Structure formats: structure tokens, C-alpha cells
Amino acid sequence: MIDKICNEDIQSLAKVWHELIVSMQKTSEELWKDKLEGASTIEVSILSIIERKPDVILKEIVEFLGIPGSTLTSAIDRLEKRGLLRRVISQRDRRSFGLELTNEGRIAQHEHRESEKILWEKVLGSYETSCERKELIRLLQILAENINGIKEDRSKNEK
Numbered sequence: 001m002i003d004k005i006c007n008e009d010i011q012s013l014a015k016v017w018h019e020l021i022v023s024m025q026k027t028s029e030e031l032w033k034d035k036l037e038g039a040s041t042i043e044v045s046i047l048s049i050i051e052r053k054p055d056v057i058l059k060e061i062v063e064f065l066g067i068p069g070s071t072l073t074s075a076i077d078r079l080e081k082r083g084l085l086r087r088v089i090s091q092r093d094r095r096s097f098g099l100e101l102t103n104e105g106r107i108a109q110h111e112h113r114e115s116e117k118i119l120w121e122k123v124l125g126s127y128e129t130s131c132e133r134k135e136l137i138r139l140l141q142i143l144a145e146n147i148n149g150i151k152e153d154r155s156k157n158e159k
Helices: 007-031 041-052 058-065 069-081 103-124 130-147 150-158
Strands: 085-089 097-101
Touching: 007 103, 041 058, 041 069, 041 085, 041 097, 041 103, 058 069, 058 097, 069 085, 097 103
Parallel strands: none
Antiparallel strands: 085 097
């Protein structure tokens, strides 16, 4: 049985959440000053997806990010203009466009991974023990699953 959520809990979470967002924005501004300066989270996500799955097609990126095709097109145009990626005919599906990182895009992704590592070390370093860090990750996973509806979808499939 789930405990009832009270207003005090909501207010406490809202306060700490906003403090955390401000802290993360300040840290992000310090870390992302090079190739990805000014890039949106969608643009950074697109580059990360392409790096992890080089044969990805545009339709899959739209589905994965849950954004309209027009939003993806605008983001790709901006990234292409910055010289971080290029459109290519997909090797998997010759009727579709894929994307590939340019050399500048690969450098930007390397810088991004290094900056992210510093950020996550700072976050995890806030906790004293491995057990606390694992608990944070476990709780964030539950949060992500519930917010994204993954848990709900799993329970439907299990029936």
C-alpha cells in the first residue's frame, strides 16, 4: 500500500528540486563551454544517440526522444550548421536518412563525456558511502521508470 502524499512532502520536494536544478545549471554552464556551448538538451541527446547507435535513422530518434519530426529537423539543422553532424542515406534502410558525427562532432562528444564524468563524480561525491550512492541510483531509476510510464507498461505486459 502506498502512503498518502501530503502537501508538506510536495513543498519540501519542490524546494530541494529547484535548488538542485539551479546547482546543476551552474555546474553545467561551467562544464559545457567548448564545442557544446549553447546546445540544447535535445541537441546533446541527438549527438549521444548517434554516437551510441551510428546506424540510427531519423524516425527512431523521433520515437526515442518523443519529439515531433519538425523539432528534430530544427535541431539537426542547428547541429549541421555547427559542423557536428551530417545527414546521410541510411545503410540499413536506403529510403531513410541517418546521421553521422563529423570529426568535430566526435570531439564534442568526447568533451561531453568528460564533462559529464566530472558532473556525476561531483553528484556521487556528495554521498559518503557506496551504499548511499547505489541507493540514490536505485531511487532515481524508480523515479525515471514511473515518470516515463515504463513500470506501468511492464505491468501491462506481465498480465
